[in-house]
Amino acid sequence: MITILDGYVDEPTCLGVPPYISPYPRYIAGSILDAGEGVHYLTIDQLRINDEKVKLLYRSDVIVVIVGMAVPGRYLSSFPASPKELSFLNGLEKPIKILCGPAARHGFGISGGKKAFNSRELEKSFDLIIKGDPEIIINQLILERFNVDAVDPNANRDSAKEIRDFAIKGANIVKEHPNFPDYLIAEIETYRGCPRAITGGCSFCIEPLKGIPDFRPIKDIIDEIKALYNAGIKHFRIGNQPCIFSYMSEGVGELDFPKPNPEAIEKLFSGIRNVAPDLKTLHIDNANPGT
The missing domain is CATH 3.30.750 (Transcription Regulator spoIIAA)
Known part of the structure; x- marks a missing residue:
């Protein structure tokens, strides 16, 4: 089982902090389903509120963490995960741990005007840090039987047409968001x-x-x-x-x-x-x- 942990993203053209859900988890879920694997979706807020949710991560074969603020802002109902919050992943030995999103590409933005936390400092916590398109790379990782050395972490989609099926197949993952459906x-x-x-x-x-x-x-x-x-x-x-x-x-x-x-x-x-x-x-x- 693959678990997506949505730590939320905030980019100049993409909102993913509640009440928003970004395309990242939907595309990734679609790519996982497309490759024939099962997927669970979990938000960082669910972990903050309920420690029992951590058990789902322990039972997972793969954990995909989506997180990062390319343009840190002020938020109404939540805020993206911090490097400190994700440090618990060091204690998870079984799952393959993957980091993707703005934090993987540019580092963890903390607040405006401050230097980003370098994602390289988290290399010990993750088996794969994706700087390319996660839906493409994770789909390939599954096809390569989860051999992280067999995929290119910088791979990108060839064109927008490549994500069509992923976007559609991953739509149902929204039902697992705690704000679904009204908020x-x-x-x-x-x-x-x-x-x-x-x-x-x-x-x-x-x-x-x-x-x-x-x-x-x-x-x-x-x-x-x-x-x-x-x-x-x-x-x-x-x-x-x-x-x-x-x-x-x-x-x-x-x-x-x-x-x-x-x-x-x-x-x-x-x-x-x-x-x-x-x-x-x-x-x-x-x-x-x-x-």
């Missing part, structure tokens, strides 16, 4: 990367490090939302992108501010309404005023 908002990714990557982007944002935009197909996004809606999610945040007006825009890779594609945006949002007619929240976030 849980699903963060949705429309693309990764930034149009302004060609000129370096904004000084405060790490999104340009991912290169120019790699758009998810409209149908893939709609089908993911349909799966989440059918699972019981009624609140959605279309926020996992630096600029919603740049989705499917023209001139990406050539222009700092590519020309918006209103037809694609209309098709996306009308499609969302068609598959989730009784949704309660459809929140849009992140838009570049220059666009």
